[in-house]
Amino acid sequence: MTQPITDLSSVRTTIDKANGIPNAHYIDPQVYEEEYHALFSTRWAGLAVAADVPEPGDAVPIDFLGVPLLLLRDKDGDVRVFQNICRHRGMILVEEPRKIEGAIRCPYHSWCYSTKGKLVSTPHVGGPGQNTHASIKRDDLGLNEVRSHIWNDIVFVNLSGTAEPFDVVYADLLKRWSEFDVPVFHGGNDSKFQFDLKTNWKLAIENYCESYHLPWVHPGLNSYSRLEDHYHIEEPGKFSGQGTYVYRQLEDDDGSVFPDFPNLSEKWDEGGEYITFFPNVMVGVQRDHMFVIVVEPQSVERTTEAVHLYYASPETSQSLRAKNASQWKEVFAEDVFVVEGMQRGRHAPSFDGGRFSPAMDGPTHIFHDWVATQIETYRNQAKAAE
Amino acid sequence: MNDLNERMLAAHAASDLDVLIELYTEAADASNDADASCFYLVHAYVFALEAGASQAPALHARLVDLGREE
Numbered sequence: 384m385t386q387p388i389t390d391l392s393s394v395r396t397t398i399d400k401a402n403g404i405p406n407a408h409y410i411d412p413q414v415y416e417e418e419y420h421a422l423f424s425t426r427w428a429g430l431a432v433a434a435d436v437p438e439p440g441d442a443v444p445i446d447f448l449g450v451p452l453l454l455l456r457d458k459d460g461d462v463r464v465f466q467n468i469c470r471h472r473g474m475i476l477v478e479e480p481r482k483i484e485g486a487i488r489c490p491y492h493s494w495c496y497s498t499k500g501k502l503v504s505t506p507h508v509g510g511p512g513q514n515t516h517a518s519i520k521r522d523d524l525g526l527n528e529v530r531s532h533i534w535n536d537i538v539f540v541n542l543s544g545t546a547e548p549f550d551v552v553y554a555d556l557l558k559r560w561s562e563f564d565v566p567v568f569h570g571g572n573d574s575k576f577q578f579d580l581k582t583n584w585k586l587a588i589e590n591y592c593e594s595y596h597l598p599w600v601h602p603g604l605n606s607y608s609r610l611e612d613h614y615h616i617e618e619p620g621k622f623s624g625q626g627t628y629v630y631r632q633l634e635d636d637d638g639s640v641f642p643d644f645p646n647l648s649e650k651w652d653e654g655g656e657y658i659t660f661f662p663n664v665m666v667g668v669q670r671d672h673m674f675v676i677v678v679e680p681q682s683v684e685r686t687t688e689a690v691h692l693y694y695a696s697p698e699t700s701q702s703l704r705a706k707n708a709s710q711w712k713e714v715f716a717e718d719v720f721v722v723e724g725m726q727r728g729r730h731a732p733s734f735d736g737g738r739f740s741p742a743m744d745g746p747t748h749i750f751h752d753w754v755a756t757q758i759e760t761y762r763n764q765a766k767a768a769e
Numbered sequence: 770m771n772d773l774n775e776r777m778l779a780a781h782a783a784s785d786l787d788v789l790i791e792l793y794t795e796a797a798d799a800s801n802d803a804d805a806s807c808f809y810l811v812h813a814y815v816f817a818l819e820a821g822a823s824q825a826p827a828l829h830a831r832l833v834d835l836g837r838e839e
Binding site for chain 2: 484485486487488493495503504506507511512513514515521
């Protein structure tokens with residue numbers, strides 16, 4: 384029987400005694416591979432946003448933890464995710480983001496697929512000039528579609544197809560934010576930006592979990608949103624994050640503000656909440672806008688953050704959107720040295736995962752406990768299958 | 770046909786689907802051999818499918834009539 388790669392027992396205990404996740408989970412490719420199975424492929428994970436494919440026929444290839452996927456808006460406007468390979472020889476179908484005008488034609492032998500994934504032609508498959516063969520059943524050879532679910536424009540996928548339904552897995556979080564289950568409108572090209580980070584993906588999530596660092600890392604934010612104005616959001620085994628009691632609407636030079644999402648309760652007059660859909664989607668909600676950060680692991684020590692800003696109306700002030708995007712970009716950029724610095728720190732051999740502040744690090748510990756629990760469950764299932 | 774070949778190569782080099790559809794249809798129509806004609810017709814149809822071109826249904830119908838497509 385194989386031994387577990389790492390010992391997570393010190394993670395799965397009470398916060399006053401717990402250590403953080405061990406170094407290997409941040410620097411070891413073997414553990415990264417295990418996390419792909421335990422935390423991503425068998426669960427729901429964020430892939431992209433539907434706004435990445437705004438028009439029918441828009442297609443974006445995405446290498447998602449090494450798996451070639453194709454995000455596509457079909458001719459009827461539905462967003463779908465396929466494995467980006469031909470069913471014939473496994474050739475990559477779409478290399479660059481582009482518009483599919485008619486069919487997806489494999490560049491190798493030109494098998495053609497509709498935007499709904501149906502195999503529509505198999506040229507010369509029965510010999511030159513003959514597109515049919517008795518053994519080629521087109522109905523059985525459509526593109527492999529990946530199970531997906533869209534919540535507030537965020538495209539989640541479950542690669543294995545075995546996870547519980549999205550609405551079940553995230554039921555408590557969706558209930559908490561039910562007031563934000565409303566139409567949201569991407570701000571467009573001026574409302575998205577990206578960070579390429581020299582860090583393991585988990586450190587981005589961990590930093591997002593807690594408000595402890597705000598006064599030190601974000602002094603500008605702290606000038607009006609102090610540490611004591613924040614609260615922890617802690618749902619062990621489910622989600623975690625932080626909230627503020629003093630969200631202040633951004634004003635344009637003429638004093639105008641963004642329109643509010645409809646029918647919000649008083650809680651949101653000055654409230655804002657910042658929660659991670661475990662494993663990798665960080666979302667912030669406020670009365671007048673929502674932001675989404677899809678955290679995409681590129682390798683064990685490389686991560687991309689794709690940031691998108693959403694509003695309550697498709698018509699918002701361009702100058703105010705630009706101001707808002709600039710403000711958030713500045714805040715998120717202030718976190719870069721932290722997540723990259725912690726990553727470098729994970730190469731110190733004697734680091735034991737660190738000790739938490741029981742008063743301030745609860746949300747981070749909940750994320751660690753969730754990670755450790757999923758990995759141990761995966762290991763137990765693998766052991767049972769031996 | 771040599772001139773047609775030259776034009777085909779140029780259209781391939783330019784990835785000009787509209788022209789490829791026309792040229793492969795022209796080649797199919799010009800061929801007296803059924804298999805050779807269908808070979809070209811298949812290419813015209815595939816490029817029409819890829820482009821979402823208006824010729825696709827008619828090309829499909831021709832291939833179906835010839836027993837070459839579903």
